[in-house]
Amino acid sequence: MTLQEQLDDFKTRFENGEFSFKPTRTQLDIMDRATSELIDGKAAVRALEVGELAPSFVLKDTDGRTVRSEDILARGPLVVSFYRGVWCPYSNLDLQALEASRAAIATHGAELVAISPQSPANSRMSQRQNRVGFPILSDPQGEVAVAFKVRFELPDYLVELYKGIGINLPIVNDDSSWALPMPARYVIASDRTIAYAEVSPDYTRRPDPPVLLPVLERLRTASRHRSF
Numbered sequence: 122m123t124l125q126e127q128l129d130d131f132k133t134r135f136e137n138g139e140f141s142f143k144p145t146r147t148q149l150d151i152m153d154r155a156t157s158e159l160i161d162g163k164a165a166v167r168a169l170e171v172g173e174l175a176p177s178f179v180l181k182d183t184d185g186r187t188v189r190s191e192d193i194l195a196r197g198p199l200v201v202s203f204y205r206g207v208w209c210p211y212s213n214l215d216l217q218a219l220e221a222s223r224a225a226i227a228t229h230g231a232e233l234v235a236i237s238p239q240s241p242a243n244s245r246m247s248q249r250q251n252r253v254g255f256p257i258l259s260d261p262q263g264e265v266a267v268a269f270k271v272r273f274e275l276p277d278y279l280v281e282l283y284k285g286i287g288i289n290l291p292i293v294n295d296d297s298s299w300a301l302p303m304p305a306r307y308v309i310a311s312d313r314t315i316a317y318a319e320v321s322p323d324y325t326r327r328p329d330p331p332v333l334l335p336v337l338e339r340l341r342t343a344s345r346h347r348s349f
Contacts (some may be wrong), residue, residue, distance in 0.1 A: 124218040124329045128211055132325050135210075145272055150280060155279045159322035165303060168270045168320040173271065175201075175309045180236065180258035183245040192308075196338050198231040199309045200314070200333060203271055204257065205324065206239040207247040208288050215304065215327045218253040219250040222330035223255055227336035230344075231308070238263045238302065240295040261295075266302035271320055275299045296305035308336045316340055 122130075136149060144152075159165075168176045169175065178190045202219055205212040219233060224234050233255045236315065239245055244257040266272035275290075276281070280299045283290065291297050304324055306316035315338040319328045 124327055126325060126326055127218070128213050131210060131214060137267065141285065144208070148286070151278060151282050155276055156323050158276065158323075159273060159303070162322075165271075165320040165322045166274055167235055168303070168305065169307075169315060169318060171315050171318050172317050172334050174313045175307065175315050176265065177313070178236075178265045178268070180260060180265065181241060181255040183241050183248060185241065187256075188256060193232050194309065194311045194313065194347070196232065196307065197344075198229075198337055200226055200231055200233040200311060200337075201269075201305075201307045202233070202235045203236040203266060203269070203305040204237040205301050206237055206290075206293055207243050208248065208293060209324065211325055211327070212304070213247070213251050213278060216247065216253050216257075217232050218327075220253040220255070222253065223253075225334055226337065230341050231336060231337050234258055236265055236302070238266065238290075238294040238296060243293055244296070260302075262298070263296070263300055263302065269302075269305065269307070271303045271305045272288065272300055273303060275301065284322070306333070308333055308340070310340050318323070 134165045143297050169269055177180050190199060206218045222232055223233060237257055238260050241259050244259055247257050260266055290299050303320055304327055305320040306328055307315055310316050
C-alpha cells in the first residue's frame, strides 16, 4: 500500500468515527474549511521551488546535538521533510513511510531529516512511537519553515477547534504562536540547489517517499560525471 493509500484509508476511518476520538460533522467541516482556504490562498505556490537555493540551517536534534545543513551537504544530498507534530496521525504515517525508505535513500548517498516546530521532548516521542532512525530536528518559532516559506498561521476558528479537542500547539511547540508548517518534502543538492520540492496545503496528502529515489539517482550520476 502506498503512503497516500494509507492516508486515504485513515481519513475514511477517521471520518467514519472508527477511532477513540469521533469527530462531529461540524468539526470535520471546520477542518475542511481551513484546508480549502489554504489551497485557495495559494500558500504552497509561495514556497521555495526547484532550482532555488535552499536556506542553510542549524538546528538541534532530540538529544540536543547541533545539526548543520552545510555539514550534511558536504557529504551528499539532503532530504528534508517538514513534520507537523506527534499529535498529527497523518504526519506520523508520513514518518513511518520515510523510515521504510531510509535505507534506499542512504544507498543513493543522501541523508534524511524531518523538521518540526515541536519541542525536543515531543520529537523524541515521535521517534519512539514511529520507530524512526533519522533525526527529527526542532525548529523553534518555525524559523526554518519561514525560510522555506511553508509556515502559516492557523485561522482563529481552527485554533478554537484544536483547543476544544486538546491540541494545544503552544505547549507542544513551546511557542506562544499558533502556526504550523505545511507538509513539505525537499531534495537539496550539495550546492544547496533544490532538486525536488513538494508542498501540500492539504495535510492529508503526501508524496510517496520512493518518488525521491530517481531524483537522488540523477544527483549521484551528475556528481560522478563532475568527478571525472
